[in-house]
Every structure is written in structure tokens, then in C-alpha cells.
Amino acid sequence: MAASAVLAGCASATDVSATDKPGTYTVSASATGGRLAWARAHERAVSEANDxxxxxxxQTSVAYERTDGIEALQQHGAVLRFECHPRF
Structure with missing residues (x-):
């Protein structure tokens, strides 16, 4: 039970990196454990982009997102492409 709780909260992300399109960046995140690991991966990627x-x-403007992973014990991932725009 404790191992399950530890797995349920873990998500990691790559460093934000520039793409070949000026002003556009990408970040990837992954999570394991449970059916909603894709949601934790998504939240981590969005959090990294926002930060x-x-x-x-x-402020962040998401241009593209891809998520993968459907099995409960499989690693789930999210890839986010985004831009930073001035606040209004």
C-alpha cells in the first residue's frame, strides 16, 4: 500500500528547451502508477512551462500537447510545445 502511494505521486520533467521555431519551447514529463498517471504528467509539463x-x-500559451500511456502500471508521458507571451 505504501509503495502504491509513493508511485501515485511521482512525476518528473525534462528541462525546457528551445525548438527550431523562434520563441517556441518544449518540455516533456512522465509519471507512473495508477490510471491517471497521464494527468500527473500533464500537470507537471504545464507547471514547468508556466514556471x-x-x-x-x-504567460504561457500552449501550442501543442501529446499524452501517452493507458495501462495502470505503464509509464505515462506528456509532451508540451508552448510559447511565452507578454501579460496583458
């Missing part, structure tokens, strides 16, 4: 843009005084 990246906010550190520059800007």
Missing part, C-alpha cells in the same frame, strides 16, 4: 514563462515575466 519558465513566469520567470521571464510572461
Amino acid at each position: 519558465y514563462c513566469e520567470s521571464r515575466g510572461m
Whole structure:
């Protein structure tokens, strides 16, 4: 039971990196354990993107997202492509 709880809360992310399109960035995240691991991966990727843009005084605009993984014990992933735009 304790191992299940530990797995349920784990999600990791890559560093944000620039793409070949100026002003567009990408970040990937993954999570394991449970049916909704894809949701934790999504939340972690969005959080990383938001932190990246906010550190520059800007807001995040998601251009593309892909999630994968459906099995309960499988690693689930999210790939997010985003831009940072000025706050209005």
C-alpha cells in the first residue's frame, strides 16, 4: 500500500528547451502508477512551462500537447510545445 502511494505521486520533467521555431519551447514529463498517471504528467509539463514563462515575466500559451500511456502500471508521458507571451 505504501509503495502504491509513493508511485501515485511521482512525476518528473525534462528541462525546457528551445525548438527550431523562434520563441517556441518544449518540455516533456512522465509519471507512473495508477490510471491517471497521464494527468500527473500533464500537470507537471504545464507547471514547468508556466514556471519558465513566469520567470521571464510572461504567460504561457500552449501550442501543442501529446499524452501517452493507458495501462495502470505503464509509464505515462506528456509532451508540451508552448510559447511565452507578454501579460496583458
